[in-house]
Amino acid sequence: MSVSLVFLCARKVVSDHGSALNSLPYVPHELYPILFKAAFLDQRPLVIVELVRRWPLPVLSLVRLLQGCHHYHYDLSQDRPSRCCLQAVLLTIVKNLTEKTRNGRRVLRVLDLCGVQDEGGRPEPNSMGGLSRTVAIAKACLEVAKVRRGENTTESASKRRRNTAYIEDTEVVQSLALEVEVRADMFVNASSYECVKQALQAKGPMRLLCRDLRAEELSAQRTATLLELLEPLPLRRVDLRYNNLGLAGINLLLPILAKFPSLMSLRLLYINVDIRHGTPDTESGLREMAAGLGRLRKLRELNLTSLRLSNKLRLLLSSLERALEVVELNYFYLTSSDLYYLAESPHACFLRKLDLSGNSFNEALLPPLQRLLCEASVSLRYLVLSGCNLTDHLVGTLLTSLRRCRNLYSLGCSLNPISTEGLMSLVLVATELPQLQLLVHPQPTDCYEDGLPQPPSYYNLMEFPVNPDRLVQALAELRKAVEQKGRTDLVLSTDLYNYRTADLLEE
Known part of the structure; x- marks a missing residue:
């Protein structure tokens, strides 16, 4: 170095x-x-x-x-x-x-x-x-x-005694008037909420400004209170997760979020919205949510992980004024109509990151997915299809579409039931993509110990024991294929967690 x-x-x-x-x-x-x-x-x-x-x-x-x-x-x-x-x-x-x-x-x-x-x-x-x-x-x-506050109280009590006093130490006065602006990304949960709230209310000389807010396990009302205390201009990203907000909570917060003129990213993860168990008010709630999203004028990134809103993607995204660049729809229970909408929408040709992990793909969903990859092929840099039940056959069908994504930088397809042979086909296509630097792939199904259920589920692939000798041999074959293609810059990994996506909002 x-x-x-x-x-x-x-x-x-x-x-x-x-x-x-x-x-x-x-x-x-x-x-x-x-x-x-x-x-x-x-x-x-x-x-x-x-x-x-x-x-x-x-x-x-x-x-x-x-x-x-x-x-x-x-x-x-x-x-x-x-x-x-x-x-x-x-x-x-x-x-x-x-x-x-x-x-x-x-x-x-x-x-x-x-x-x-x-x-x-x-x-x-x-x-x-x-x-x-x-x-x-x-x-x-x-x-x-x-x-x-203590200094101000002392000064107020002695003010009359200083009426005729002349303050000679100007440097002390200047030090008392000093203010430092602290810019930070804040992570708030139930245990830290009161402390953070008091700090924002204090309005002291150490002025706290939040750029990215992540809030976990907070009620809708507490989240609203926190947002109301933040200064509007600096806030760029809001990440709400495990908050049990439901549609009513989302619709309480969206009008508040509309007051932040720089808000570019909204992430709603595991917040308990499932139209499969809807009520008569669900449809009107979804329309209200769509209208609220439409008021976020600068929105470029939207994550709706585990919002089980099958067939509602058109309703939710069609009101947005600006094309999204990052779309994450993990465990969304996507249907072919959702994917066809996304492929035909203004968002497709601007997508830089697309994460469809946790949606179970089959023959019916492949045509709209292929269409979507075709439309997004020029702009797409990060693609994640982890835990999507992609078999050797389905991956083989997708290879033609993947070849078109020439600017792809990272591809994630972990926790899919793919054999060493299927992975080899994927790796060879990956070596043809000139910008690709990282391929996060599953452990091949033929490298598990005998007895792996067929077809294996997501949880089987996570929990079932792997035969280390088989895995070492398979990984060596994959790396050798990459080296033979002269792509020593391409990293192959089975590690789900040790690679961070670039901050696309700052590019």
């Missing part, structure tokens, strides 16, 4: 807290980002405290600082962040905002924690996930607000 002499020197400086403390007053401002990355790499929280306390720039963006650069190419932002280092950043911001200082005017105005990794990356025992990070940020905001 390429490392510059400057970065090697930076690691030497941060290796000793005392040395770093003595050196920082003489370090040029342009070297602070390099020192910060070195301190984060080597987990030097005391040095990070000194760097943040003296930060010479108006913005501290964690992800940008940790990304690969010409001094050190490894991208630290792809790893889950160190707990002690992130806490050092937050605690220093709190200290800066609550202590009167004569050490000069503070420059930092924006702490940007958006885009911090929560999944994948190198496993770190000392890492901080999205939930604990959100709580830490909320508690920091509350701490600053609490101290400032």
Whole structure:
């Protein structure tokens, strides 16, 4: 890995807290980002405290600082962040905002924690996930607000005694007036809801702005309260899951979501909507939901995982003003009419990611799926067909359509009952796709121990024991075929969870 002499020197400086403390007053401002990355790499929280306390720039963006650069190419932002280092950043911001200082005017105005990794990356025992990070940020905001309220109370009580006083220490006044804008992706659940709500209500000098909101296990009313407290402009993505909202809850929230002018992504996962058990009000509720979606003017990504809304895709998507670029319909119970609508809709030729996992495909569903892939072939970069009951025969039928997807970057087809022979056909087609970098495939059915039920279900493929010798041999054959085609850049994997889709909204 390429490392510059400057970065090697930076690691030497941060290796000793005392040395770093003595050196920082003489370090040029342009070297602070390099020192910060070195301190984060080597987990030097005391040095990070000194760097943040003296930060010479108006913005501290964690992800940008940790990304690969010409001094050190490894991208630290792809790893889950160190707990002690992130806490050092937050605690220093709190200290800066609550202590009167004569050490000069503070420059930092924006702490940007958006885009911090929560999944994948190198496993770190000392890492901080999205939930604990959100709580830490909320508690920091509350701490600053609490101290400032105490200062204001003291000042109010002594105001009369200061009527003729002349405040000479202007730097102290400036430090008291300082506000830092904290931008973050927030993960809120039932246990952290009250803390986050109080932080948003505090309206203190540590101003919390949310870019991406993920809310789990919250009632519709609590979710509505949370949304009402967020500042409208920064919010880009809303991810609601395991919330048991039902149609009524969705329709309560959609008018609130329409107030966020930058909202580009709405993900509704496992929220208990199933028209197979509908009531007389279900149809009117669906029409209301469609109208609510239509009011989200900037929507580009829609995830309706486990909303069992067979034959309702046309109703839900036809009211959208803008073509979707990301459509995820996992466990939607898709019908041929749903797929034909999507293939013929304005969305098809703009699709960059399509996830149809968990829908059971058969001969009747293949023609509309082939039509959809044909229409989306130019734009499509990510395609996921995991757990779709795709057999060797069905995969063979799809190969012609897949060949047309020349810009495909990632293809996922795990947990499908495909043999080594069927996978070989798929892999050979994959090698023909010039942009394809990743193929996540199932473990071949002939590599399981004897007794695998036929046809195997999704759960059989997950739980039934695999014969390790057979699997090693089959995977070796697949890799050899890839190498013979000269596609050493193409990664074959059976790992469902260790590869993260690029953030298409930022491209």
